[in-house]
Amino acid sequence: MDVNVKTKASVQIQAFYLFYIIVGIQVGVGIMGAPKFIFLEAEQDAWVSILLTFVFMSIIVLVMFAILKQYKNADIFGIQFDVFGKWIGTILGTIYILHFTASLLSIMLTYSEVVNIFLYNTFPNIALGLVLLSLTIYTVLGGFRVVVGAMFLFFFLSFWLIFLLYDPITRMEWTNLRPMFQASIPELLKGSRATTYTVSGFEILFLVYPFIQNKKNAKLPVFLGIAFTTLLILVTTVISIGYFSPNSLKNVDWSVLLLFKSVSLTFFERLDYIVIVEWVMVILPNLVILMWGVTYGIKRLYKVPQRVSLYVVSLFLLVIVSIVKYEHHITTFTDFVAKVSFWIVFVYPLLLLPLVWIKKKWRKRKGSAST
Amino acid sequence: MRKRNKTKDKSGDTIFPLNIDELEKVISSKFENNPDIKFSTYEQQGRKVAIFFIDYQVDVQKLQESLLGPLLNMEKEWSNDSIVNEIPLNSATKISSLDEILKRLVIGEVIIYVEGENESLTYLLLHKESRSLEKAETESLVLGPKISFTESLATNLNIVRWRIKSTDLVLEEVKIGKTMPHDVRIVYMKSIANEEDVNTLRQRLKELDVDEIEDSVVLKQYLEDSQYNLFPQFDHTELPDRFTYSIKKGKVGILVENSPSGFLTPSTLFSFLESTEDLYMRWQAGTFLRLLRFFAMAFSIIVTPMYVAAVSFQYTIIPTEILITIGQSRAAVPFPPLIEALILEFLLELLREAGARLPTKVGQTMGIVGGIVIGQAAVEAGLTSNILIIVVAMSALSSFTVPSYLLGTTIRLIRFPLILLAGFLGFLGIMFGLSLLIIHLLRLKSLGRPYLVPLYPLRLEDFNKVFYRTPFNFTNKRAKAYKPKDLIRFNKKDATKKRDIDE
Structure with a gap:
């Protein structure tokens, strides 16, 4: 396998699309329930935890860029191949692919649960799976540019949801946020760890980096992207804290969706139905880029055509989604994915960077010795 | 390649020199049962000449005045060279192969053959019937030129x-x-x-x-x-x-x-929604009309499926007052909303198609019969609710705002699968259909260029040519999305230069 990836100019994208890729993959099902989990750890200081997470994210993004910069045009699969050799590189790459697949699965399961709770009580999971997967397959078949295009357009098509929060804001009890700075530092850290599942996904940078046309300008959109996601989580969490009483927030599962329940327009009562349906457009960017990542990774590691792996992975997902029935299974699985993704997204790059540096130095020494 | 073909033509199929009687036989054998070929022979100073053509393909008056007249009054001896010199017509061609002669006969050329020559001469005296320039019928404008292309x-x-x-x-x-x-x-x-x-x-x-x-x-x-x-x-x-x-x-x-x-x-998708009239209007009005058309397209696609979804599944989103009205008007309707909507949409498509096929005079009566009589009767007979009639009519009206007839038809077609989806899955179905549509558009290409440009790939500088209009001094560039050789139309500095007061 080549460490560096040769990408055709026709599939390359401008750097500013990274913003939409990062936001698109970060914002998904996680944000629907995030405020509760952060609040459980850090209470009314949850917003501090979120800001802390932003700091961690920024550090990790810098580390990722530092790793990517050591190579000309490499992705994570190539880098692992280069650093760890063929066998371990393939295993680590496979872990990445499994991580993406697990995220895909947890997104689909969580959304199907939401649809079951809020929309149709007896809606079969397999039907929803078919709906989501057919959209995903159709997008991924179009290639990387269509995937990015879908992320870009669906960002704008779902962005307006945020304006609907005007209503919960007017109903907020601002005193719920006081007293400030009561949480201890371990509590804050725990809170920010609870945020990680929601913000995970920006590791996709490791995969899309070779496809960026103007790599020099890549940093700004990525930072704006993680900042935008942080802002979204911050806003929804603060509104949730103010909107619900402290005790009830600890007990509601989908606090952000519930926020929309009180929104009502003269020609639309009960906008929450629309919001839940509209959430398809929020999770579609997740699904398409993750599916692209999975199939692209399989192609890189095992030389399986993307067209084949796309159908196989989709079938696998469809089977699992239609088998899983119970809510607690979904919750356990999502918790598991959250735990693993913390290690893969937030810890692993920190370990990889020194190794990449060592490898580079070693190669330089070897290079100078041989010449 | 081309050269070789030519020489082959000359040496291969040539039928000359030939006796004029034989030539007549050859030509008429090729046009069996066709009485339209006119073959005439003239003789002067011992030399014979044959002139033949298809009479309705040729401008006969011109033939008489500029070809036959000068030819028969010629004082020199007839030969290819002398004819080319003396006849006051341009575009004489010398040909010798039979295939070529037949091909030219068909498109309205007159062929002259002087007995004994190795080639025949042809003159293009085309007479083509065409209708005169008329006003455009399918795309109509209020301002601007009304003329439309013709068949010629x-x-x-x-x-x-x-x-x-x-x-x-x-x-x-x-x-x-x-x-x-x-x-x-x-x-x-x-x-x-x-x-x-x-x-x-x-x-x-x-x-x-x-x-x-x-x-x-x-x-x-x-x-x-x-x-x-x-x-x-x-x-x-x-x-x-x-x-x-x-x-x-x-x-x-x-x-x-x-x-x-x-x-x-x-x-691009958006070029179908552009009309030159946007340019003839002032820019504010142009922008308004263009945005109106975008809105109308979205509205036309979405409104009937929304009705079906809302009435069948998520009726709580409808405000109570309207819900009561809908309930009252639907009380007599025996069908589920899906069937009701399909019946009415079908009826409307029938009206539209019949209107397009019928002669204009009958078409108007059709509109009245269909729109008013059937619509009213359908409601009174309890086939549909009158709210749905309003919805379907609005949707149809919106689809007519699209300047391109082809895109208008596409939009009408898209509605049916969306109505079905809405009838089966409610709003989730609509969302599925719309997402599929957007992804479909993303994947489309026109001549290898993306169909949704300048939206994706994003080209902000082209937005003022596509989504709205700005005053002309800001549109000094052509659309970048098509990568024209020459991007700049005029100097922007000169266009936006401000004069001082009272200068």
């Missing part, structure tokens, strides 16, 4: 030339059709149009292997990027001003013989 290619070229008086304008000729060739012209501005686009189009035309084409709309479908989807990929118009406007902005156009419309490429 020469007239169309004439109009285009008059509208773009520049040597930059190229009208490249290509023949399409193996057995019944059609003249096809590629129209573009040499100094503006993107070379790659012209080459792609030229190549697609050359690689096209068909026996014949019916019309430009058919040729358009042959050339499009993908045959398997709903959306038209090339813009099709009968308005010369729309045609030349796009040419001047760097697009490539195609005109086809015997077709009253041309088409333009590359196109």
